[in-house]
Amino acid sequence: MTNSTTEALQTREEHVVDDLYWRDRYEPIAEDDEFLQKIVDTSDLPALMVALAAVTKDFSLLREDLRPPQPPAEIVGMPHGGMSPEQQAQARGLALAALKRVRDEQLTSVGPLTEAQADDILTWITNAANPEYHPMLMHDMALVEGKSGKPTWDFKDIALGRDFSVAVIGSGVSGMAAAYRLKQAGIPYTVFEKGHTVGGTWWKNTYPGVRLDTPNYAYSFSFAQRDDWPQQFSQGSEIFEYTRQVAERGGILGEIELNTEVTSATYDQATGLWNVDMIDASGRPVSRQFNAVLSAVGQLDRPKYPDVPGRMDFAGIQMHSAEWDNSVDVTGKRVAVIGTGASAYQIVPAIVDQVSSLTVFQRSSPWMLPTQGYYADMPDSVQWLVRKLPHYGQWLRFWQHWLGVEGRQHTTVAEPGWDEPGSVSAVNAQWRQGLTDILAKQYQDRPDLLAKVTPDYIVGGKRMLRDNGVWAESLKKPQSTLVTEGIERMTPEGIVTKDGVLHEVDIIVYATGFQASEFLEPLKITGLNGTDLHEYWGGDAKAFAGLTVPNFPNLFIITGPNTGHVVNGSLYSMIEYGVEYILESLRLIIEKDLKALDLKQEVLDEFVAGLDAANATKAWGHPSVHTWYKNKFGRVSQIWPHPVLDFWKITRTVNLDDYNQLA
Structure with a gap:
């Protein structure tokens, strides 16, 4: 066990908070007012405001007129929970003053919340949502004594x-x-x-481009709230390392055979x-x-292969996304990817510029949710705040968690009597049109591809993929071909589709999911x-x-x-x-x-x-x-x-x- 891990365990044991990443002290703020202004101007306000209120114990910062209204989720997320420009301006003024106070008073630590303080914060940050949510949310924030999932008996x-x-x-x-x-x-x-080793899917899946498709802060245990994630949607190796750290910090390695x-x-x-x-x-x-x-x-453990005649006759290399052979070099090879789900969406952009040709076999095109920062590093302001502002990382995690509690569920509920083909309600139809418009813009120079990539199923019928434009860019490259004809059989040379065409390839990648x-x-x-x-x-x-x-x-x-x-x-x-x-x-x-x-x-x-x-x-x-x-x-x-x-x-x-x- 490393010294840092020992210190972390000792620190956690001194507190009632059930968090393997608990820190007693944060770095003191020494930056000037101009720097702090930049931090405030580039930060997500709801998480910043509650972190400042908690560390300064000035809960008057959480003014009722500044509650983030949180309208129902839209295709493109609304920053700051939908706060108006006027609300944002007032909140930034309060936040800057509070951040200066944290600096000037050298507030480098904060203890657990009382239940009353947590109630006040929850009322503000959830826009006075049903109080029935509060016990559940206190559990997930893990900052209130006795409200986490830790057993109260021995x-x-x-x-x-x-x-x-x-x-x-x-x-x-x-x-x-x-x-x-x-x-x-x-x-x-x-x-x-x-x-x-430990880690399940995160040590098994090592295919090119593997990463999260849910916000990273919310993709973590309530009892292990890591706050220094390098990206919003971290790479698979980063999540695997997190699982290793949790096993070590949690003291469970000795009981794993x-x-x-x-x-x-x-x-x-x-x-x-x-x-x-x-x-x-x-x-x-x-x-x-x-x-x-x-x-x-787990559910996504046993790879599923297509039931295609002649599959084992193929003379080249074939592998499932979950059983990636890292000794295989795809450079200059003719590669086929079967499937257009989550793993294919990550593999294709990762290898498209290395291969001589890339043939993607599609049975069903996915709906994709615009996410421009999908590959981006965590903003500088976040990286600074998690070092300097006590519990900012925990509040950012909580904010992301809360936004996903009901998320886009309203878009998938069937409206009684609704009979418009391709949708289940008025809002569902609106989302379908909005997402279709985005696809039309992405493929405006390739109408042949647009017809193939526009899904024919109801929005919300399957999990949407994260889209920052790289899928469209990959499919439009000269070395790429999107095939929608069904696969009839495989031969030693490659894949024969139902239109009789033989697609000769060197490597077949099965991005075909699990049983x-x-x-x-x-x-x-x-x-x-x-x-x-x-x-x-x-x-x-x-x-x-x-x-x-x-x-x-x-x-x-x-x-x-x-x-x-x-x-x-x-x-x-x-x-x-x-x-x-x-x-x-x-x-x-x-x-x-x-x-x-x-x-x-x-x-x-x-x-x-x-x-x-x-x-x-x-x-x-x-x-x-x-x-x-x-x-x-x-x-x-x-x-x-x-x-x-x-x-x-x-x-x-x-x-x-x-x-x-x-x-």
Whole structure:
């Protein structure tokens, strides 16, 4: 462990704030008034104002007439939460005076907030949104004592000598969250990771151009609020390093067994234990027993390849985006990229200038959200503020998080009686037209491409990609060809499309996604009375809150069925809220000296009925939309259709009446 990490851990332990990146002191401000004016003029005002109010304890800065109004999200985001020019000018005047005070009084630290102070800040920064959001938002800001997700109990205090242990499968971000909370609760646990390191998708995906497509500050744990991100949408290597730091700072590395692949888990009704079978690091089969099993294997783990005749006949190099071979040099090669989703959107611009020819095979063109700063470094003002203004980084993270809580959900709700083709509501149609206009401008010199890249599905039916213009630029290059004819077969020379054309290539890249609807594959999970999980699901995965399944006592799934999101919410929130529900379940099992909790079938049926009804009212649930969000039965098994607040409420308590209590 490095000295800096040791210092960080010591510092955090001295405080009640549950944040692995907590800092006691920030650099003192020494810059002159002119410099501070530039900082104020180039900073996002809502985050700046609350950071200044918190450090100076002058909450009169948060004037009611200066609340950011936050109108519904538009195609191009409104700066400063939609504050008017007049509001901005007044806010900057207040901010400059407060920043001078921070400098002159050498305010280099700030402690946790009281609940009352947090309430005042939340009322201001959310424009007096429903106060029901406040507990959830206090959890995610993690700056109020006792309001984070940290367990308030300890295993030793409630176990009374009882042996109890938990197996966590996977050490991606879900597994890390589970391990960290289990460690805080003092519950013995072991994490099994089939790879050689932690980080999940962020060590597996090393393809050219890999990076985030969600704002980086919001893509982080509430208990690990890194504040010095170099870019708004960081490269994959930066996120991987973050996961490594979290594992180290969180003290969970010692409980992770790397190069160990779990193959099956079987519930023993007599003992109430799970027999977990695995192949250990030496290649030997091993079986161990645990009271509970937490699956953190993730959804985007098993690459999906197209079912095309002759695929293995191709004589050149072929690789999936998630299994990139970094020894392959694409320079001067004829490269085919199959797919136009998120990974293709990043790979194509990264390699287009290196290859001799680039042929992109498109089945469905994506809608793209204008994001001009997608590749940009973090502004100088942000980099300065996170060093000089206490908790500015945490407030920037919170502001980005809050803007995404409901995000663009209003654009995807179906309007009753709406029958205009290609949309589900008036606002949805407006977005479609706006995004179409942007495409028309980008491809005004290439009408042949415009016809191909204009999507034919409803806006919001699939996750939109971030667009800073590089996709259009890449497709318009002379060495690029966009093919929309379907693939008929592959040959040793290349790819034959349904129009009979042979596209000769040296390398085929599959940007074709993952087997996302096949949850927990290829694990063999056997529950009560020999019930096989995959046979029970029959290809239609369902779980209460994505977490628990009837007939599988003490089996918990993190980011399970219907916990994904398209236009709102946060992966990290869904993970953390779900983990906290799991910890509460374990507390009840231990405290009541139960063997296990087994979800009742009728509880799941009622829950899923509500999910299906809600998903049917969304763009992604429209019968015309075909996407990996739907399983082979056409049911949406991936997406959470309700407000994020609903998931928060469901995961706050465990209703024992929902479960059979196995003693």
